[in-house]
Amino acid sequence: MTNPRKPIFDALRIALGGKLGADDVTIMDNTLDRLGVPxxxxxxxxxxxxxxxxxxxxxxxxxxDGRVQSYPDPATGGAPWTIGNGLTGPDIVKGTIWTHAKAAQRFTQHIEDEAAPAVRKGIGTAATTQAQFDAMVSLAYNIGVGAFLSSTLLKKHVAGDYAAAAxxxxxxxKAGGKVKQGLIDRRADEAKLYRGQA
Structure with a gap:
């Protein structure tokens, strides 16, 4: 989560010589409430x-014909079987066929139920731009939420060391223990977005 009021309070703090009293905070919060600032x-x-x-x-x-079929994981040539936009799961096996609509719905569900919440959980209250969030969701989607949540990248981001995180x-x-050019290129795209350069 981000706090859109923080820059306003920071500017006010500077204008008032570095200090905000409890009354100042209450007045500003009430004013921003009336203005609709979340x-x-x-x-x-x-x-x-x-x-x-x-x-x-x-x-x-x-x-x-409006359908997609499962295919073996590109890194291993087998399990986990994958379908649509890189989706895996226990219901995706050799020969699975879905409509485009089902694949799109499952993609959205995976983002909303797993990847995005994992990134929000990991970053906590750390200052995070939209571009940084998007890049980290892309990474979590690809490497898995467990790997993302234990990553050095996340630790560096939370510490505010954005250059190191990038x-x-x-x-x-790597996939299947081997460096893959596709992953090198994807990670470069994600890092570029994280840096706000995309």
Missing amino acids: KETILQLSATGEALIKKWEGYKKDLG SQFAVWN
Whole structure:
């Protein structure tokens, strides 16, 4: 979550010589309430973030008739079986066929129920731009939420060391124990977005 009021309070603090009393905070909060400025904003994946994920998790095995079929994991040549935009799960096995609509619904569900909440949980109250959030959701979507939540990248982000966090994307360049050019390129795209350069 981000606090859209923080920059306002920071500016007021500077204007008042570095201090805000409890009465000042109450007056400002009441004023901002009347103006409709939210106290916190829950970050969601933006269209830019979704486009980045879909760029790298493109439809494979599109049957051309509004359906997609499962395919073996590109890194292992087998399990986990994958479908649509890189979706995996116990109900996705060899021969699974879904409509485009079902694949799109499951993509959105995976983002909203797993990847985005994991990133929000991990960053806590750390200052986070939309671009940083999108890049981290893309990473979590690809490497899994458990790996993301225990990552050095997340620790560096929470500590406010954004340069070090950005450099950590490149660490996640292996699949099946082997460096993959596709992952090198994807991580470069994610780091670029994280830095606000996309």
